[in-house]
Amino acid sequence: MSKRTITVIPGDGIGPSIIDSALKILDKAGCNFEYEFADAGLTALEKHGELVPQRTLDLIEKNRITLKGPLTTPVGEGFTSINVSLRKKFALYANVRPVISFKGTQARYENIDIITVRENTEGMYSGLGQKISDDGQTAEATSIITRQGAEQITTFAYELARKENRKKVTIVHKANIMKSTSGLFLKVAREVSLRYPDITTEEMIVDATCMKLVMNPENFDVIVTTNLFGDILSDLCAGLVGGLGMAPGANIGRDAAIFEAVHGSAPDIAGKNLANPTSVILASIQMLEYLGMSDKAEMIRSAVSAVIEEGDRTTRDLGGTHGTTDFTQAVLDRLV
Numbered sequence: 001m002s003k004r005t006i007t008v009i010p011g012d013g014i015g016p017s018i019i020d021s022a023l024k025i026l027d028k029a030g031c032n033f034e035y036e037f038a039d040a041g042l043t044a045l046e047k048h049g050e051l052v053p054q055r056t057l058d059l060i061e062k063n064r065i066t067l068k069g070p071l072t073t074p075v076g077e078g079f080t081s082i083n084v085s086l087r088k089k090f091a092l093y094a095n096v097r098p099v100i101s102f103k104g105t106q107a108r109y110e111n112i113d114i115i116t117v118r119e120n121t122e123g124m125y126s127g128l129g130q131k132i133s134d135d136g137q138t139a140e141a142t143s144i145i146t147r148q149g150a151e152q153i154t155t156f157a158y159e160l161a162r163k164e165n166r167k168k169v170t171i172v173h174k175a176n177i178m179k180s181t182s183g184l185f186l187k188v189a190r191e192v193s194l195r196y197p198d199i200t201t202e203e204m205i206v207d208a209t210c211m212k213l214v215m216n217p218e219n220f221d222v223i224v225t226t227n228l229f230g231d232i233l234s235d236l237c238a239g240l241v242g243g244l245g246m247a248p249g250a251n252i253g254r255d256a257a258i259f260e261a262v263h264g265s266a267p268d269i270a271g272k273n274l275a276n277p278t279s280v281i282l283a284s285i286q287m288l289e290y291l292g293m294s295d296k297a298e299m300i301r302s303a304v305s306a307v308i309e310e311g312d313r314t315t316r317d318l319g320g321t322h323g324t325t326d327f328t329q330a331v332l333d334r335l336v
Contacts, residue, residue: 004291005034007059007066012041013265014275014324015069021277021328022067022284025303028335029296031288036063040082041071041265051082060090065291066258067284070265080127083260087120088127092251092258093149094156095120096286097234104309105242106319109217112240115166116223117157118230120251122149123181125227145181145226150188156252157224158196168200169193172209172225172233185226210236238262245276245317248283250290259287273323276315278304281331303334 008023010016026033038056045051051073060066071082086092095118101110122144129142154171161169171193175183186203193201204212206229213220213233217240223233238247244263251258261280269275281304288297307314313330314320320327 003032003034004065005036005063006287007056007063008035008037009040009056009066009068009071010037010043011069011265012043012072013070013267013270015041015071015261015265017270017273017324018261018275018277018280019067019069021324021331022280024328025281025300025331025335026284026288026296028332029299031293031296040068040086042074045074052085057089060086060256060258064256065287066256067280067287068258068260069280070261070263072265072267084125084127086258087251090253090256090258091121092253092256093119093121093152094250094252095230095234096160096250096252097230097237097247097262098286099234099237099241099247101241102246102305102308104311104314104318105246106317107240107242107246109240112217112237114217114220114223114237114240115160115164116225116230116234116237117153117160118225118234119149119153119185119227121227122146123227125231143178143181143228145184147184147188150185151192154189154192154224155195157222158192158199161199161222162196166199166221168202168221169196170209170220170223171201171203172206172223172229173203174206174229176205182226189224206233209233213237213240234262243317245279246282248279248281248286250283250286252290257287257290259283259290273325274316275324276317277324277328278308278318299335300331303331306334307331 010019038059097116101112124143126144132139171189173182173186175186238244249262285297307330313322313326
């Protein structure tokens with residue numbers, strides 16, 4: 001069988017160590033990948049003088065599948081978010097953030113299984129119309145919602161729900177106040193929902209969604225929403241299952257996909273063998289499912305689940321005393 005080549009961006013801070021964990025696990029599971037490594041973030045800036053070198057863009061375009069560690073965008077120096085730039089460059093319109101409860105974590109809830117589907121290229125993150133008045137007293141930004149973008153993301157959410165035998169899609173909006181942008185998103189989402197009579201649809205204002213996610217998270221299944229709201233809600237959902245260390249993310253377009261750890265680069269613990277690699281391991285599981293390698297995905301998921309439930313060589317955030325390499329070895333030991 002020929003090997004599939006994927007682009008790997010180790011990233012900054014703890015990125016290289018947790019990416020190394022994920023690759024060792026993919027190899028042990030017999031995924032038969034070839035890896036082409038590329039730089040981005042502060043690492044790339046120091047090596048090449050730019051945050052995303054052209055070679056990195058070329059490799060993403062060539063291989064179409066990328067596994068990425070956390071990246072650092074310098075703050076307050078005029079740099080555009082690297083993640084936002086990559087999503088726009090490759091039209092990765094769907095951000096898919098699943099959260100699932102794992103027994104043995106320090107989470108406050110059990111039996112959580114929610115997917116947030118976030119529009120990834122429009123809304124307040126479009127980057128358009130950002131300006132500050134000459135006197136520094138007024139700031140403006142433009143939110144852009146298009147019918148095409150709204151239809152694309154809501155259709156994606158309903159197709160995902162149907163594929164995974166989900167029962168309900170919650171359309172999250174703020175159309176009561178933001179009548180133009182959020183209003184258009186809601187209108188289009190309603191139209192799309194009519195094509196899926198087999199799936200229950202509910203509509204919910206974003207602030208009410210936050211409250212209800214905390215009070216009764218078990219009532220949610222698939223959430224679909226705009227960019228800014230999805231960014232906030234997906235982090236809230238991560239908090240339900242133990243934090244960002246337990247939350248992966250996929251950025252999916254028509255021709256390419258980037259799978260990533262959604263947490264930051266944590267430079268304070270970089271090089272100290274302390275990081276929990278679960279987020280990027282779960283992202284690699286998303287990647288396998290996207291590639292139709294469900295058997296390998298389930299094998300790795302079962303191994304990770306067993307390690308966490310048994311508390312075998314778990315990291316500090318999971319209640320253990322071990323580091324990245326020990327946790328990784330515990331997973332590898334269960335892949336037979």
